[in-house]
Amino acid sequence: MxxxxxxxxxxxxxxxxxxxxxxxxxxxxxxxxxxxxxxxxxxxRAEVNFVNPDEAKKLVTDEGYAVLDVRDKTQYERAHIKSCYHVPLFIENQDNDFGTIIKRTVHNNFSGLFFGLPFTKLNDKFVDSVQSQLSPQSKLLIVCQEGLRSTAAATKLEAAGFKNVACVTSGLQSVKPGTFDSEGSTELQDAGKAGLITIQGKISAVLGTVLICAYLFITFFPDQAEKLLQLAPSS
Structure with a gap:
């Protein structure tokens, strides 16, 4: 037929x-x-739209995009865009099975201590939580700190029927102060910095400044530098 x-x-x-x-x-x-x-x-389905911070700002102010922050609770509390939605893609892992306890202990003694990163697991209610607050027709600008979690989140939401989805390339760490109105104790680009690495960074900056000053002093005032060296106790 x-x-x-x-x-x-x-x-x-x-x-x-x-x-x-x-x-x-x-x-x-x-x-x-x-x-x-x-x-x-x-x-x-629609491809995810990757934009730079300035373009992201225009999406929010000119085209009515809602901001969805998918970072963990600690980074969100340090700094976040005002009036954004917060649904973490990863949540703190508080499971108490033997394997998880071992992994959490190792994590807290290394990554947690040096970088201030919480021990997390994938939020299996992520899509449901977003759908309970936003419709699939919503225009979404998804943000995280480095750009990886927002990309993964956008893929999940696209599969769930969200078609107007954008992400900030390289995440909030690439956003200059003043681009967005924000809340928190630090700037958006610094919200991922924590732990001993921040102290180490400050120490390195101080030592670097001292060495540069010493080099300039020796270069421009060699006679005075030589006298100071002569005054230094010998071993």
Whole structure:
């Protein structure tokens, strides 16, 4: 028997931020020996839109994008964009099985101590939590500290039906002060810095400054530097 086929193609693009998406629906019906086959739908979902901080600001102020912060609680509390939604992609792992206790202890003695990173696990209620606050039609700017978690979060939400999704390339660490109105005890780009590494960084900065000053003093005042060296006790 003869078959009937229909095809619809929709292509949209936005040049300002390099956003593009493609929707392709194919309906194909054939009758073979009096038995009609089902209609088939094929779809290609929207690609995630990656923007720099200035472009991200325009998405929020000019196009009504809502900001979704997917960082953990500690980074969020240090600094976050005002009026943003907060749904962490990873949550603190407080499981008490033997394997988790060992991993948590090792983590806290190394990464937790030096970098101030909490021991976390994937938030299995992430998509449900976002859907309870925002509709799939919402325009979302997803942010994290380095850009990795926001990309993973955007992929999950895209699969769940969210089509207007953007991420800040390299995360909040690339955002200059004043780009967004923020709240917290530090600047957005510094919210990921914690632990002993911050103290080490300050010590290194002080030592570097001392060495530069000593070099300049020896270079421009060699006679005085030589006298000071002569006054230094010998071993």
């Amino acid at each position: 003869a078959g009937i086929a229909t095809c619809a193609l929709t292509l949209s693009s936005r040049s300002n931020f390099g956003t593009s998406w493609l929707e392709f629906d194919t309906h194909h019906r054939r009758t073979i020996r009096g038995k009609p086959k089902r209609w088939r739908n094929f779809g290609i």
